[in-house]
Amino acid sequence: MSEALARRTQQQRSESTKALLLEATLDLIAAMGWANASTAAICERAGVSRGAQTHHFPAKTDLLIAAIKRNTSRFDEEFEQRTGLDGSPRLPLDEYLDLLWQGSQQPGFLECWIEALVAARTDPDLRERVADIDARAIGAMKEQSARTDAAVTPDSDLYDLIELTIYLLRGMALQRGVHASEANQKRLFELWSALVRNHLDQNNRDPG
Amino acid sequence: MSEALARRTQQQRSESTKALLLEATLDLIAAMGWANASTAAICERAGVSRGAQTHHFPAKTDLLIAAIKRNTSRFDEEFEQRTGLDGSPRLPLDEYLDLLWQGSQQPGFLECWIEALVAARTDPDLRERVADIDARAIGAMKEQSARTDAAVTPDSDLYDLIELTIYLLRGMALQRGVHASEANQKRLFELWSALVRNHLDQNNRDPG
DNA sequence: AATAAAACATACCAACCGGTCTGTTTGCGT
DNA sequence: ACGCAAACAGACCGGTTGGTATGTTTTATT
Numbered sequence: 419m420s421e422a423l424a425r426r427t428q429q430q431r432s433e434s435t436k437a438l439l440l441e442a443t444l445d446l447i448a449a450m451g452w453a454n455a456s457t458a459a460i461c462e463r464a465g466v467s468r469g470a471q472t473h474h475f476p477a478k479t480d481l482l483i484a485a486i487k488r489n490t491s492r493f494d495e496e497f498e499q500r501t502g503l504d505g506s507p508r509l510p511l512d513e514y515l516d517l518l519w520q521g522s523q524q525p526g527f528l529e530c531w532i533e534a535l536v537a538a539r540t541d542p543d544l545r546e547r548v549a550d551i552d553a554r555a556i557g558a559m560k561e562q563s564a565r566t567d568a569a570v571t572p573d574s575d576l577y578d579l580i581e582l583t584i585y586l587l588r589g590m591a592l593q594r595g596v597h598a599s600e601a602n603q604k605r606l607f608e609l610w611s612a613l614v615r616n617h618l619d620q621n622n623r624d625p626g
Numbered sequence: 627m628s629e630a631l632a633r634r635t636q637q638q639r640s641e642s643t644k645a646l647l648l649e650a651t652l653d654l655i656a657a658m659g660w661a662n663a664s665t666a667a668i669c670e671r672a673g674v675s676r677g678a679q680t681h682h683f684p685a686k687t688d689l690l691i692a693a694i695k696r697n698t699s700r701f702d703e704e705f706e707q708r709t710g711l712d713g714s715p716r717l718p719l720d721e722y723l724d725l726l727w728q729g730s731q732q733p734g735f736l737e738c739w740i741e742a743l744v745a746a747r748t749d750p751d752l753r754e755r756v757a758d759i760d761a762r763a764i765g766a767m768k769e770q771s772a773r774t775d776a777a778v779t780p781d782s783d784l785y786d787l788i789e790l791t792i793y794l795l796r797g798m799a800l801q802r803g804v805h806a807s808e809a810n811q812k813r814l815f816e817l818w819s820a821l822v823r824n825h826l827d828q829n830n831r832d833p834g
Numbered sequence: 835a836a837t838a839a840a841a842c843a844t845a846c847c848a849a850c851c852g853g854t855c856t857g858t859t860t861g862c863g864t
Numbered sequence: 865a866c867g868c869a870a871a872c873a874g875a876c877c878g879g880t881t882g883g884t885a886t887g888t889t890t891t892a893t894t
Contacts, residue, residue, distance in 0.1 A: 428840060428891055435841080451748035453661030456881060469843045478882065529747070532800065536744050539737070539803030540659035549804040575817060582814055588800055589793030592740065595747030596757040606793075609786055613821045620824075636861055636870060643871080664851060676852095677873045686852065 436474050436484075438464040443485040448526035452482060452533040479543045486534045486548070490555045493521050501562045511568035511618070515611045518559070518583060519604075528591035535588075556584055568618050575621065579614050586610060644682050644692075646672040651693040656734035660690060660741040687751045694742045694756070698763045701729050709770045719776035719826070723819045726767070726791060727812075736799035764792060776826050783829065787822050794818060 426434070442464035446455035457478055461471050475481045500517055501509055522528050538548035563569070563580045590603050634642070650672035654663035665686055669679050683689040708725055709717055730736050746756035771777070771788045798811050 426891085431841065431890080449748070451661075451744065453659075453745075454748060457883090458881080467843045470841070472883075473841060476883085532744065535800050535803055536659065536740065537661075540657070540662060545804055552801075552804060578814055578817055582794065582818055585797030585801060585814075586790065586794045587797070589795070589797035592743050592796055592800070593760075593793060595743055596753055596760060606786055606790055609783060610790055613825050616825070617821050634861085639860080639871060665853090666851075675873045676875095678871070680853075681871060684853085 432474065435464075435466050435470050438466055439471055439474065439481065440485045440488050442466075443481050444489055444526060444530050447482075447485065447533050448529045452537045457481070477543075479541065482534060482537065482544065483547050483551075486530060487551055489527065489530050490551060493524065493527060494555065494558050497521065497559070497562055501565050508565065508567040508569075511563075511566045511615065512611065514563060514566045514568075515583065515614065518587060519607050522587040522591060523600075528588060529595070532588060532591060532595075556581065559584060571621075574618060576618065579617070583610070583614070640682065643672075643674050643678050646674055647679055647682065647689065648693045648696050650674075651689050652697055652734060652738050655690075655693065655741050656737045660745045665689070685751075687749070690742060690745065690752065691755050691759075694738060695759060697735060697738050698759060701732065701735060702763065702766050705729065705767070705770055709773050716773065716775040716777075719771070719774045719823065720819065722771060722774045722776075723791065723822065726795060727815055730795040730799060731808075736796060737803070740796060740799060740803075764789065767792060779829075782826060784826065787825070791818070791822070 439460065442460045443455065446460055446463060449455075450459075457471060458468065460481065461468050464471075471481070475484065497517060501514065534544070534548050535552065538544035560577045560580050563576055568574070568576055586607075590607070593599065594603070647668065650668045651663065654668055654671060658667075665679060666676065668689065669676050672679075679689070683692065705725060709722065742752070742756050743760065746752035768785045768788050771784055776782075776784055794815075798815070801807065802811070
């Protein structure tokens with residue numbers, strides 16, 4: 419029958435099942451936590467055999483690393499697009515902070531990230547690799563913030579405030595795991611944003 | 627031989643082994659994470675038989691709940707002492723924020739708390755109970771903050787700022803799990819403290 | 835077409851986990 | 865002193881997990 423359709427390159431087959439596995443992994447981490455996401459469950463969800471999984475990801479930790487890399491790069495690219503790279507007008511800091519907020523509200527995104535951080539803390543095989551991915555992600559967000567209109571003076575506290583914001587959003591996501599409190603958190607984050615803006619306005623007034 | 631020493635009340639025996647188990651539980655959660663802390667390992671660490679553990683804590687989740695209750699109440703009491711209840715002079719907000727910081731630096735404290743929050747997210751048996759303990763702990767800290775010199779007007783943002791601070795400290799602790807960055811975080815927290823003070827000073831100027 | 839290699843499928847296994855069950859010791863009430 | 869219940873100890877078990885080992889199919893190479 420449809421031989422032409424079934425015929426795929428090795429690379430195509432490989433990347434296809436890899437993608438299925440990683441999506442299933444992220445889904446299950448978000449739904450039941452990394453500790454409860456068994457390789458068997460991931461394979462079933464992905465519609466892939468256990469052998470295929472072990473072929474592409476010999477150890478379970480390989481699965482987690484690849485999954486959170488996918489998780490971060492996906493949002494990283496979206497953020498890069500939104501902040502823009504060329505001579506477009508600078509994004510107002512307000513909007514960038516709101517962008518961070520929206521990113522933190524993406525279902526499963528921070529949940530997976532937190533699960534990875536927690537798992538990595540007590541797993542020597544994970545710790546270094548997760549720490550590296552994490553550092554890159556934070557660095558990327560700091561660079562993005564430098565493309566907003568808040569990047570007035572080189573010695574401002576902008577990077578520190580971005581780092582604080584990231585920590586805050588993670589702490590909030592942690593809380594949402596057990597408490598449904600989105601409206602309240604939105605309100606709190608707006609207060610946070612106001613404090614950040616106010617601080618930068620005060621310290622960067624008349625930069626020259 | 628020393629019968630008088632070996633002779634103990636049932637209640638004494640019970641509370642003694644309970645305490646041993648809970649301490650061992652907290653130690654292991656901090657050291658290897660909740661998911662990797664097996665009941666057998668906890669019993670071995672506590673020097674208690676498996677039968678004794680199941681007698682006092684039939685399910686593993688009972689162990690976690692009791693352990694984090696102990697975890698929070700321990701620090702809660704310390705905070706209550708420090709903030710004082712009677713007519714003593716009001717604690718400066720600066721010092722209270724520093725108290726929160728010091729609490730967040732206590733080895734194992736936030737690590738266990740975060741493990742509990744993460745485990746509770748995907749465990750129906752834990753979620754409600756952990757959420758309840760968490761809500762009480764946050765409420766207690768808000769009440770303590772009301773005893774500082776920052777509690778000027780009833781409609782200030784003090785409670786919101788305390789809640790933000792708690793989320794921030796948790797996000798920071800999450801980060802410390804994979805990155806050794808205490809000095810940097812101390813610096814960041816002082817920046818945040820400055821923002822909080824500044825905001826409250828601005829909004830509560832000339833209250834009456 | 836033949837050979838090799840990558841992709842995939844299935845069975846298997848040793849280790850571990852948490853809960854249950856049975857038996858023993860210790861303290862308490864009478 | 866006696867009986868009972870709580871505290872404790874150890875054995876046991878079904879279920880699950882992640883990794884491995886072996887066999888089959890699909891693509892690539894020559």
